[in-house]
Amino acid sequence: MAYFEINNLKITHRSFEGVKTVLDIEHLSIEKGETYGLIGESGQGKTVLALAIQQLLRCPPGKIESGEVLLDGENLLSFSPKQMRRNIRGRKIAMIFQDPMSCLNPVFRVGTIMSDVLHEHNKGMSKKDVRRRAVELLEEVKLADAESVMSKYPHQLSGGQRQRVIIALALACGAEFLIADEPTRNLDVTIQASVLKLLKEIQLKHGMTVLFIANNMSLVSAFCDRVGILYGGRIIEENTTARLIDNPREEYTRVLIDAVRTGHHEHKSLERGDELLRVEHLKKYFDINDDLRHQKHLTLKAVDDVSFSLNRGEVLGIVGESGCGKSTLVNTILNLFEPTDGKVFFEGVDVFAEAAKGDHAFRKNVQIVFQDPYWSLNPRWLIKDIVAEPLDVYEKFNEAQRLERVKELLEMVGIDADACYKYPHEFSGGQRQRIAIARSLASNPKLVVLDEPTSSIDVFSQAQILELIQNLRKRFQLTNILISHDLGVVHALADRIAIMYLGKIVEIGPADEIFNHPRHPYTKALFDSIPTLDKHGMDSLKTLEGQIPSPINPPPGCAFHQRCSYACEKCSECFPDPTDLGNGHIVCCHRVHELATELEAK
């Protein structure tokens, strides 16, 4: 008998629409010490399963119709809530949640949270021992300076540090079965790799069995021994990781795999025209007055001296960790934020000077498609009004013309015309993103900014959305700025790539060149830490040590020098001047020439 087993588990959910089966698992077994990856997109029942195993599922509206969940031969579903609390949760099963922000109580210090858990499960342990054990645990999860972390509040820690505290909590009571529900979902790629490495290390050290829940294939290929694909509440396919990736049986699995395979999409470039957009020495600083700590006149340099230009028909991909200033950069270019300094020229016209005169004609030509199609469409508007919003501002159409144009736009993005009289919640994520794209095209813009256009929709739609964007670009000769951390998407769309770090562009150049021959150490580290299918085993994931420095007090010189393994003395003294490597490939690194062969070799 396997260590962990699920047999014929059926869970239903009751709502006004009637009773719906949300989970129906015939059989799932995990051997001791194994790492089992459960993959599915949101809404397929992953979290329901994680909660049901621990009897944390809210019933009603949920109902466990039948089945058993065996851990070490004992049926967890037959235990009373009291038994679960005393003997199972924490002691035998530990869980790591996906959102480290919200699952640490913000009013307690880390030390208090840790001691509470330790105390609850080790009655009679002295206060001193509890504290010592807590520090030990924090050290085990490689939190530098564990003593001082103990006296900090959760909000004072970064996302990666918080997730480490949660892992320490999971370790606290010696649980042998760990459920990790998308543990790296809200973390940056560079942090993600180090958290995964830590998890693997701890698993091996303690001989833990792990149920790893994820929403995409790339993480799993490095982390798990076996993988199951969850779709519509059923496990539709199961195999060892390598075999599943090489030889998927189901169509859905294949789509999941293709979605994370870089370079899978065919790249189509348009013919490039003259210069459309030029950004010169753009700066956006935020003034911060922290009265409580008597720190006044601090400046947060969100965008610090950024220059680039964009030709007609081109796609510029902007890549970087969160907090690097990509969104601020775009918002400043779009004139949603008041720029601190610098100029933006659109078709040769100084945008900020025009805006100061009260002329916002520029907005008609530049539109944006946001990441999250759930919140970018007003939930209380009809689709026809959403799509027509730019028309209401720029065109003087009567109702019939307006409706006709809306239908035309919807048809362009592949949405039926009868959608006009529906509300956004009646559509899926992919369809909503199509509607958002239709809206962005309504005013016939020349430049469309795509802010992570596929990252919050399901994989089935992702490929279709990319294809749609490609087609529309060709049809309307669009120029795009693409913000994304998904290298697959960047690969599929971008002609040129700019890598940002702490408000500055550190490397910019033709996409192929950057992908194949990155010349800045940060670019290299960023690409290496992103899990892809071609990387098997945890060793293939390179981690980037250290935290992203605060943009309020950036390190002097090249902001990356503290995390850079190639840094020299000069790096901490002044920011390197851009070096032009030809073909528009520009790198800001003091050692760019010396490192060429070294970066290539790795």
Next chain:
Amino acid sequence: MNSFVQTMKPRIRSFRESMYLLARNKLSLFALIILVILVLGAIFAPYIVPYPEDFYDAVHTNEQLLPPSAEHWMGTDELGRDIFSRVVYGARISLTAALAAVGLSLLIGIPLGAIAGSFGGWVDNVIMRITDVFLSFPPLLLAIAMVALLGSSLNNAVLAIALSWWPWYTRLIRGQAISVKERKFVQAAETIGTSRARIIFKHIIPNCISPVIVQASMDIGGVILTVASLSFLGLGAQLPTPEWGLMISTGRRFFPDSWWYCIFPGIAIFITVLCFNLLGDAIREILDPKTRKN
């Protein structure tokens, strides 16, 4: 899935789903039924009560202060008027007054709150300091002072209540507006070039109205009480209007011998206020999925 895992997806409940939620909560369904009866009674009062001529100043000298009986369900008052007829007609007065007062406060409160929340800065400061001034007086005292200034009448009482009530809605809407303005669709509207006024009235207000509707439906009960209180003190409706508070005030002189004179209008106030509060709870449950009980 939605109730298993708290998902942050915006959704509007369909009518059918709202009814399902309402029907599941027996108490709020009961409140809704009572309120519907009350509203229908208020609208059709002249056609359904036994003595419509008793609404105002009819006098039946030989029927004074009769106890409840088959002819007079709730007895008669000191002028021989049928109390049941007057209580039913009183619903019309109380409901209209309460709706008018709450409606007027919403009309003042919502735009001010939305403007304060979406503009921020000094505009926000000015508007919110004004509301602070209004909020620093107890509403009933403020209303009494205003009625004293404007003169005693039901219309002035309604106006006074509205003027002391709107700051609550302003604060509520402002808080909502501050969070709604960060939503992506507002940013999208800004990139499109939509005007500020349109963003406030078409994007922001519709998306922060739910909690205000909940609050308003609960407040109707409170306002009915305040109207009755003012009338009881002689500052609202004047004789011979069949206003509930006024009826209790007049009936007080004949208490406890003719107990029915005070008790029945009192019960009417009690039931109405209770039902509005229950209905407010039900509306909250429908509009705000987060507070849903299972």
